[in-house]
Amino acid sequence: MSLPCSRVFPVCLLQAQVKNQAFAQHIKSKKHLIPNATLWDLEHSWDITKTDAQLRGGLRKMPEVLPHRSALLALLLIAAILPFTCSYVLIHHTSSGGQCQESCEYRGYSYTWCKQLGGKKAAWDYCSSQPGLEASGKRCATPCELWGASYHSCYLQDGNWGYCGLITRWYHAKYSQENKLCISQCRATQGTFQCNTLDGIEPCAPFPDVTTRGLPCHNNYRCARYGHSGYRCHTDKEDDSWAYCGRRSLDECVWISHQTNATQAEFCILSYAQGGDDNITFRRERQDKLIHPAKEQFQNATYLIDSITSSISIPDSWALGSVRLHKQEEIFCKGINYTNLVMQISKSTEFYLPIAWVLFPKTLDADEFLRLALYTSLHSAFYPPAYAIVVSLSEPMLCSINTYDMKN
Numbered sequence: 001m002s003l004p005c006s007r008v009f010p011v012c013l014l015q016a017q018v019k020n021q022a023f024a025q026h027i028k029s030k031k032h033l034i035p036n037a038t039l040w041d042l043e044h045s046w047d048i049t050k051t052d053a054q055l056r057g058g059l060r061k062m063p064e065v066l067p068h069r070s071a072l073l074a075l076l077l078i079a080a081i082l083p084f085t086c087s088y089v090l091i092h093h094t095s096s097g098g099q100c101q102e103s104c105e106y107r108g109y110s111y112t113w114c115k116q117l118g119g120k121k122a123a124w125d126y127c128s129s130q131p132g133l134e135a136s137g138k139r140c141a142t143p144c145e146l147w148g149a150s151y152h153s154c155y156l157q158d159g160n161w162g163y164c165g166l167i168t169r170w171y172h173a174k175y176s177q178e179n180k181l182c183i184s185q186c187r188a189t190q191g192t193f194q195c196n197t198l199d200g201i202e203p204c205a206p207f208p209d210v211t212t213r214g215l216p217c218h219n220n221y222r223c224a225r226y227g228h229s230g231y232r233c234h235t236d237k238e239d240d241s242w243a244y245c246g247r248r249s250l251d252e253c254v255w256i257s258h259q260t261n262a263t264q265a266e267f268c269i270l271s272y273a274q275g276g277d278d279n280i281t282f283r284r285e286r287q288d289k290l291i292h293p294a295k296e297q298f299q300n301a302t303y304l305i306d307s308i309t310s311s312i313s314i315p316d317s318w319a320l321g322s323v324r325l326h327k328q329e330e331i332f333c334k335g336i337n338y339t340n341l342v343m344q345i346s347k348s349t350e351f352y353l354p355i356a357w358v359l360f361p362k363t364l365d366a367d368e369f370l371r372l373a374l375y376t377s378l379h380s381a382f383y384p385p386a387y388a389i390v391v392s393l394s395e396p397m398l399c400s401i402n403t404y405d406m407k408n
Contacts, residue, residue: 089173091181094125095135095151095163099181099198104129104165111135111163117180118198120150126163134162176202177212177230177244185368186246188214188306193246205246206306207375211235212244214302215295216382235295253282253376267396270369280369282376283390285401290377290386293355297323297345301355301378304343311360311370314339322346323355330362333399337362338390343374355381359401360391 092100098119104112104127112129119125126135134140140154144164147153154164174182174195182195186204193212195204203212209222211233217223221234223245233245253268268282293301300323307320317326328340338359344352356377360370373389380387390397 089170089181091168091170092127092129093152093166093168094119094127095153095165096120096122096125097152098125100127100165112137125165127165128167131167134164136162138162140164174204174206175231175246176204177232177246178202179231188303193306203244203246206302207372207379209233209379210245210302210375212246214299214306215243216298216379217243217245219383255284265396265398279394280366281392281394281396282373283392283396283398284376284380284387285390287357287386287388287402289354290357290381290388291345291353291355292384293323293345293378293382297321297355298378298382301343302375305371305374305378308367308371308374311364311367312362314341319346324352326352331359331399331401333397336392336397338397339364341370341374343378357388358391359388359397361393364391364393 092104092114094100094114094116096116096119098116100114101117102114104114106112112127112135113124114127115123116125128134128144129137132140134144134154134156138156138158140162141157142155144152144154144166152164152166153161156162170181174186176182176195176197180197180199180202182197182204184196186193186195186206188194188206191213193204193206193214194201205212205223209217211217215235217233218235218241223231223233225231231245232242235241235243253270256267256269258265258267266284268284270280270282271278300321304318304320304323304325307318308314308325314327315325317324319325322345324344324346326342326344328342331338331340339362341358341360342354343356344354346352356374358370358373358377360373364370369391373391377387377389388401390401
């Protein structure tokens with residue numbers, strides 16, 4: 001069940017849920033925003049679904065998936081007008097800089113407050129229920145700042161000062177297995193993924209449906225509490241195969257699907273920066289060439305993905321056990337060179353089979369999104385259908401890669 005944002009804390013999940021049968025009517029209601037030339041495309045050709053998530057001999061121009069200019073324009077327009085409520089988590093901070101662990105409310109008092117982690121180490125502190133308000137609900141005349149003190153306050157329009165707390169948006173938020181917000185990246189340390197929380201270092205999972213040790217959750221037993229305090233999931237069908245895992249908010253893409261008589265293209269648009277103003281686009285393309293990895297191979301692949309610390313400086317090849325990441329020859333599309341990265345498992349010293357496939361612009365400087373794209377492809381190979389993921393900035397990359405043969 002979906003609850004109002006103000007009642008869900010610390011996680012305010014804001015997620016687009018557009019029903020297919022209502023979409024055409026939604027588009028009609030936005031006619032004033034859409035050029036007439038693309039209106040028919042939007043009303044008849046688009047579907048919204050929610051997902052669970054090599055060249056030989058140098059560069060080559062690839063054929064376009066969406067040959068019609070109006071289709072591309074429609075894609076970009078639809079990304080702007082879809083009724084996404086947003087894709088971030090609202091975090092209420094207390095006056096002393098702690099983090100609310102429940103909603104910021106009056107609760108019978110004349111000021112808003114919440115139980116906190118961090119801050120002045122007290123069990124509770126003042127907070128602001130909305131931006132621009134101090135704890136008693138009066139409007140601030142100045143920003144909510146420290147002003148040389150150890151707590152946040154603002155100057156009020158009536159000439160007094162009042163306690164206040166900041167409210168921030170966190171994109172791609174991660175949580176520990178005890179449901180505490182990670183304030184650092186979730187990375188592997190001695191075989192276990194961990195992150196810093198306001199309560200110290202705790203186990204976490206870097207991707208959805210993955211345990212804190214990098215094993216995949218079973219499709220029928222996703223990461224949840226299941227009556228316990230910590231998050232867990234099944235990694236197999238046996239009753240004793242429970243493992244701790246960490247959930248994440250809004251990790252699953254909302255895929256925009258464009259269908260024509262000849263082709264289908266699916267896109268996911270993600271916020272690039274914490275400000276949410278820039279976007280990165282994932283395009284997924286079905287790939288029967290990707291094979292199903294074993295659980296141990298999946299685990300090694302997850303650790304190998306975690307070892308990526310830069311999307312600019314990628315080695316030609318590096319391995320962990322029987323799994324390796326291997327750069328193929330670049331792909332050229334519409335004036336942009338794309339790095340072509342394939343994850344493979346070795347069947348012999350000279351024979352490898354692909355389990356994940358990602359293409360991304362050589363200029364991409366966002367290692368977190370490269371890791372997410374690789375995991376998305378890897379997860380789809382473990383739970384078919386398998387997809388290659390094409391990452392792009394601004395306009396989506398529309399060249400087909402299905403005709404490309406991956407090198408061994």
